[in-house]
Amino acid sequence: MRLLFTTWAWPSHLYALVAQAWACRAAGHEVLVASQPALAAEIGRCGLPAAVTGHDVDAVAMVRRYVIGAPRAEAGGRGGPRAAEMFLAHAESMTEALVELAAEFRPDVVVYEPTALAGPLAAAVQGVPAVRHLYGTDLMARAKQVLPGLLAPLAARYGLDGVDPFGALTLDPTPPSLRPPAAPPAVPVRYVPFNGGGRPVTLPEPGVPRLCVTWGHTMAKLSAERFLLPEVVRALHPLGVELVAAVSAAQVPLLGQLPEGVRVVVDAPLHSLLDTCDGVVAHGGAGTVLTALHHGLPLLLVPQLPDHAGHAGAVAGAGAGQLLPVADAAPRRLREECLRLLEDGAPRAAARRLREEMRRQPPPAARVGALVSAAGRPVRPSDN
CATH class of the missing domain: 3.40.50.2000 (Glycogen Phosphorylase B;)
Known part of the structure; x- marks a missing residue:
């Protein structure tokens, strides 16, 4: 055929x-x-x-x-x-x-x-x-x-x-x-994760909770102002968790000066980074959402495009994370929502239920x- x-x-x-x-x-x-x-x-x-x-x-x-x-x-x-x-x-x-x-x-x-x-x-x-x-x-x-x-x-x-x-x-x-x-x-x-043909990266087990922050590819192409990853990472750094910033080579010049201790991973398939993570903070792209749920991880999503809002709304509706409107994504609110993501067992349990649905x-x-x-x-x- x-x-x-x-x-x-x-x-x-x-x-x-x-x-x-x-x-x-x-x-x-x-x-x-x-x-x-x-x-x-x-x-x-x-x-x-x-x-x-x-x-x-x-x-x-x-x-x-x-x-x-x-x-x-x-x-x-x-x-x-x-x-x-x-x-x-x-x-x-x-x-x-x-x-x-x-x-x-x-x-x-x-x-x-x-x-x-x-x-x-x-x-x-x-x-x-x-x-x-x-x-x-x-x-x-x-x-x-x-x-x-x-x-x-x-x-x-x-x-x-x-x-x-x-x-x-x-x-x-x-x-x-x-x-x-x-x-x-x-x-x-x-769903079988495929996020591109880059070399997989295996991260060591963390001593503290680990969050992966990624902003896909689209937003940086639209505007550097819309690429919120650097400001999100800076906002979350005071939480004392380990932050992994997953970016493309084209996005590296947009990072600016990130806080000490932030792990930057360039051009690695996202699915290879998530085994040791406790949650994902992202833009709401479909591939990011499904890859995170494949690993049973709850998400904090800050959508800026209509389709990203749709995917983020579905996640929030299933209880596996939170949709935070971009207008509300001030540093204090980002920290509050991430703490809730890490400390409240309900989003993680919902994400794991979705993972089991996917596996079946x-x-x-x-x-x-x-x-x-x-x-x-x-x-x-x-x-x-």
């Missing part, structure tokens, strides 16, 4: 597909990962065959325009149609080339992350099923009334009456407690058969 995986050029969206793509390859199926030019090298670093489709879209500029332009206190609000318009811009940049690639590659199924809307379009043109692979809480469910209309003009170019942006099947790596009630039905799959879900290898069935092919023993 041939599977065409696709995402627009955002590394964290790619990383969410890697475990399932490799599971399909390990089962003997042919896999190709298609994205815009900016992601081609990263796909290769994941060890997967890459195909370039379309042209790059300046997603950072688009996000900056609709978020940074708002007052800082409002940055955690809903982005609604503006975010959908950004996803449409990526679809418009990729669809023609993806349709051509699908005609050449002849996939049996197209697997796409939920915001890569060129995926279901190309699948519909090719006449094969499209399978959504979520990377976090299904926030696209709240746009279900908007997306078909946005895609209609693109679909019409190919003689299609319409395209279902939610595909024929959804694979969901989130624990059931984080799934919105209004989300479409989904097939659960175990079938691994990606066990979901290869679902993809084979979606394509209408007979399932082999190696696909289960």
Whole structure:
């Protein structure tokens, strides 16, 4: 069987597909990962065959325009149609080339992350099923009334009456407690952390509680002012806990002078750092949230983007952490919330319950058969 995986050029969206793509390859199926030019090298670093489709879209500029332009206190609000318009811009940049690639590659199924809307379009043109692979809480469910209309003009170019942006099947790596009630039905799959191909770092056992502070990749790209990690670390230092700042090489110049004793780890996969941590303080990105919960760690989340607010809200709703609005993230409040995270056993217990929910879900290898069935092919023993 041939599977065409696709995402627009955002590394964290790619990383969410890697475990399932490799599971399909390990089962003997042919896999190709298609994205815009900016992601081609990263796909290769994941060890997967890459195909370039379309042209790059300046997603950072688009996000900056609709978020940074708002007052800082409002940055955690809903982005609604503006975010959908950004996803449409990526679809418009990729669809023609993806349709051509699908005609050449002849996939049996197209697997796409939920915001890569060129995926279901190309699948519909090719006449094969499209399978959504979520990377976090299904926030696209709240746009279900908007997306078909946005895609209609693109679909019409190919003689299609319409395209279902939610595909024929959804694979969901989130624990059931984080799934919105209004989300479409989904097939659960175990979350396997993949945060990039950097060298893992093993930290020594700490003598005091240890918090990992990380701010993903997006916020530093938008604005140095929005990269809150340095000020969060400085605010938490008086607590007397060990602080691990997980950053990328590009973020190191933004750190400034950090307090003595802060451990800075550069370009290490996040999942390799968390075994000896007691909690995570972060921005609310889906990959960070699921990786922390994979380790059973409670989170303090300070979201600044609509999707980050959505993921953080799901965590808080499940009792596994706290959402702190950015307008309230003064040093004293940050310290109070972190102390609560470390001293109150309820968030840790909730995070561990979510970890057990995740562990009970079938691994990606066990979901290869679902993809084979979606394509209408007979399932082999190696696909289960």
